[in-house]
Amino acid sequence: xxxxxxxxxxxxxxxxxxxxxxxxxxxxxxxxxxxxxxxxxxxxxxxxxxxxxxxxxxxxxxxxxxxxxxxxxxxxxxxxxxxxxxxxxxxxxxxxxxxxxxxxxxxxxxxxxxxxxxxxxxxxxxxxxxxxxxxxxxxxxxxxxxxxxxxxxxxxxxxxxxxxxxxxxxxxxxxxxxxxxxxxxxxxxxxxxxxxxxxxxxxxxxxxxxxxxxxxxxxxxxxxxxxxxxxxxxxxxxxxxxxxxxxxxxxxxxxxxxx
Numbered sequence: 001x002x003x004x005x006x007x008x009x010x011x012x013x014x015x016x017x018x019x020x021x022x023x024x025x026x027x028x029x030x031x032x033x034x035x036x037x038x039x040x041x042x043x044x045x046x047x048x049x050x051x052x053x054x055x056x057x058x059x060x061x062x063x064x065x066x067x068x069x070x071x072x073x074x075x076x077x078x079x080x081x082x083x084x085x086x087x088x089x090x091x092x093x094x095x096x097x098x099x100x101x102x103x104x105x106x107x108x109x110x111x112x113x114x115x116x117x118x119x120x121x122x123x124x125x126x127x128x129x130x131x132x133x134x135x136x137x138x139x140x141x142x143x144x145x146x147x148x149x150x151x152x153x154x155x156x157x158x159x160x161x162x163x164x165x166x167x168x169x170x171x172x173x174x175x176x177x178x179x180x181x182x183x184x185x186x187x188x189x190x191x192x193x194x195x196x197x198x199x200x201x202x203x204x205x206x207x208x209x210x211x212x213x214x215x216x217x218x219x220x221x222x223x224x225x226x227x228x229x230x231x232x233x234x235x236x237x238x239x240x241x242x243x244x245x246x247x248x249x250x251x252x253x254x255x256x257x258x259x
Contacts, residue, residue, distance in 0.1 A: 008059040013045075014048070016086070019061060019082055023078040023082065023135070025112055026077065027065060027076070027108070027131065028076055028077075028113070029075050030128075033076065035120050036123070044131055055077075058095045061078070061085055064076060068109055079103070084098040093136065093139040095135045095136075095138035115134075117226075117228065118230060127159050129157040131157075131159040134151060134152065134153050150187050150193070160255075165196065167198055168194035170200070171200045172200070172210060173201070189219060195254070196253060196254055198223075199222070203225070204225070207239065216228065220256065222250060223241075233250070234249065235251065238250045
């Protein structure tokens, strides 16, 4: 079959998964994309990934985010045209339609990249069964239209003691205002979409701020440094929102009954 000059033929098996990974991550380094594809897809796609990404960038479906060239590696994002391409194939998200005014603010890129690191760590540790990103969660919540659901950064289904646990993950890179945390507490008290909530932070100051702000929340919440979590996973020392602010392993937190 011949294609007109300047047009691109997309493979459902190879190109579309790459576009979905980039869209769902919002921003992703090529090395991160390579790791995810290596963990989840077959070898032929892994071997052709660099060529495939360059081809999708040239076609205008993906873009290199030039703001973060100081990282020393390409950071990829999806374009409006890329979103249109996915929508034409049935991959539509209410949370990020192709007519959105802005796909990603530059300040959100470090947040997005760390969430990909968290996902990779869970997958490499053999714990990850499924991963729902914020865009997918928000899109579903827009359909449900319930005040009792939280737009988490991610919900990971992880293997745990022969069972499966739904772990809601929030990555807090910058602190919020007190009134914002008050609103979050109200939503978390009603939300039942996850077994355990885990707040990961970029430093100790934000971790302890969160522990104070969330202490009165009725849900079971753990707080840990993101870097420590990626290194230790279930053995991560985790501060809890219990009355005595107990520090336990994440394994013990997941095994504990809700508050």
